[in-house]
Amino acid sequence: MADIYEPESEADAAAMIADAAQAGRALAISGGNTRAGFGQKVDGAAFTSKRLRGITAYNPSEMTLTALAGTPVAEIEAELAENGQMMAFEPADHRMMMGTEGVPTIGGLFATNTSGPRRFVSGAARDNLLGIRFVNGAGELVKSGGRVMKNVTGLDLVKLLAGSYGTLGFLTEVTFKVLPVPRAEATVVVSGLNDAEAAIAMSAALATSCEVSGAAHLPESVRWLFGQNGLPDGPATLLRIEGVEASVADRVNRLKPFLQRYGAVSQIDQGDSQQIWREIRDVTPFSEDGSCKPLWRISCAPSAGHQLLAALRLETGVNAFFDWQGGLVWMQMEGDGEADMIRAYLKRLGGGHATLIRAREQVRAVTSAFEPQEKGVAVLSAAVKAKLDPKGIFNPGRMG
């Protein structure tokens, strides 16, 4: 049986990692292991932050929170909710999608740069992460950033570590920005649009001064996979408005007549609205159901999403929905090995990247989960990795 490492302090972690570096021992870095399926499979001794637990600093009037990396996300969300605050980047819970169990940790959330539908307003996890402490691959404790909102002191290692999937360092503590929970929300729904029409309507809505904070399109083929939520039948294009009550009412009342030129307009309020955006965030229509159909996450220019889908639909069986105004496509495929085709079309449509989230073992073994990089960028990424993890012990191979 492989070793399992569960450091109980930063010093512990540093000593264990220094030791592993010395021995050239590969470590499979994780928090709660609920997002371990992202990227290629890692062989190594399990090394988890789950015993580094607890909120170390939280003063709501400063709008920042500091916690040890292994603190459960739920514990932080509960503490924030008590003070009427939230992580504005709306991080997804990936357990349904990945078919995993366990406790998502705050370190894992930032290491995977998780975000949600509010991404285009509030940024991703990386935009909200202010400071980190981590142990590098030589077993040295390093800090970067701090606990203030604006900080340009030195190189921004914070951004580099966010979204590095545990391949550059072992996070021990994170400090991030929090914001007040909007007091009200509503979602304006345009019905009956095809994907191309929806892209036009979403783009138009985001060009208004209504401050839309969520823009998703659910084609008819996925619409029924969402809960009822008061949505009308047929394809639904959703535009979320959040803020204080009077402001939400005011903006909804401006947005609705504006959108009537695109299709039939209706509205869902507070509870139903929250529910549908949670389902979009967590990709519940494509939850792991044992069928092992490949699931792809595609990030591209908002106007390219529907074009990509149109091209792929002519070639193979796909089912998909769009978040981020069309710039984030969640796509489930009927067949197996289509990576090259997806990536070729994506390139033709102006670029972006396609990530294989889930598939049968045999498919994953022969597919690059993350978009392969251009040579210059790949060389640079490898050089950066070597500077943080010189022995290559952190999650070897996970990012390809």
Place this chain on the structure above:
Amino acid sequence: MSGAIALKAPDPAILSRREQIIADLADFLPPGTIISSERELKPFETDGFIAYRRMPLAVALPRTTDEVAAILKYCAKYKVPVVPRGAGTSLSGGAIPQEDAVVIALTRMNRILEVDYPNRCARVQAGVTNLAISEAVSADGFFYAPDPSSQLACTIGGNIGMNSGGAHCLKYGVTTNNLLGVKMVMFDGTVIELGGKALDASGYDLLGIVCGSEGQLGIVTEATVRLIAKPEGQRPVLFGFETSEGASACVTDVIAAGLIPVAIEFMDKPAIEICEAFAHAGYPLDVEALLIVEVEGSEAEMDAMLKAIIEIARRHGVKTVKECQSATEAALIWKGRKSAFGATGRIADYICMDGTVPLSQLTNVLRGTAEIVARHGLRVANVFHAGDGNMHPLILYNINDPEEARRAEEAGNDILKLCVDAGGCLTGEHGVGIEKRDLMTHQYSKADLDQQMAVRAAFDPDWLLNPSKVFPLEGRA
């Protein structure tokens, strides 16, 4: 040259080859790209951090990415240091050259290449000014959010180098949050593209580390930036307080109440007087501190938000509340604020600090700043972004008095240490440059700095790109 900050001694071997280097560069570049006469070089000897100046070996003014690549390739081959430059407005000396370095100034690469409204982004050359982007899209209802005070002159390339902020980033974030992609030339001449029109890129967040890297990792020649739809309306309101404490406490309570305005700017009495004398903005002169709070949205939204903010201000003994009656009045209020640095420059020389502190420390740090400056026998004006704790004490002094200049620098260093000790950082938006370079050890441990320098070396192994900046000269890897 005054002051205590050491600049790297020029490499005599490079200096001795100066004529050859200039001739070589001129040989493969279009006529007029390389300038080298003393008269022409003079404007490039310093930037917004005017206490220090050095003449560069030569200045290159390329018009294309290929030209930038060719220059870098040559400089890499002959190990000639390079200092990238935008408009030269850096307040931390980020663009100050050195005698053995070629300055690559991107001001001629000033074209907006593409405006893409459906994807709400613009692709621009690095020498485009910050304001030019907003102006190009304004008629169509969009703007580019980061708005440093120097936005009329500063370039987007410089903004990326420093990860610039501005008054409105409380709501919209700083450069790194509004940047989608760059085209960048590595020191060896390789051209790479990071990011694009998608909201996120795959692999390591190299764009994130390039932004704010102060021109040490590569030279950005093009950028894709986000455009945001303009709000329906904007309204700045002036609040005058009898004490700085009252104003700071008001800021904290507004934020704590979950009201996030677009901007909260703070000015103390000296700053109010300086700005009012210059801009005639109608600032009250009988108060100790002033807040400019800007809200945006529809009329109803702004009314609701302002009502709540005014209520909080009253709890902290606000003396004057001045709402604008017209767009002209609103513009005047911002004119006063945005001309603060220029107006101060008319009455004295100054150095502008840029430390950021947690909001709960604003009052303490303001008090500490006053004590430090008094101890050094100098005056200070405070004008800063209070909503995010980014302080800008302007230390007034006479640049021609070396003794006073030394004291000003010392006072500045003491203030920045105070910010770090209060849980903050040395610089919120101006960058480290040379100004704060030797204070880095106060904020970071050796391991922290070694790690940053190691990552830097992954991009520029020979340390030739903007080499005298950011990291203390001693102890480099």
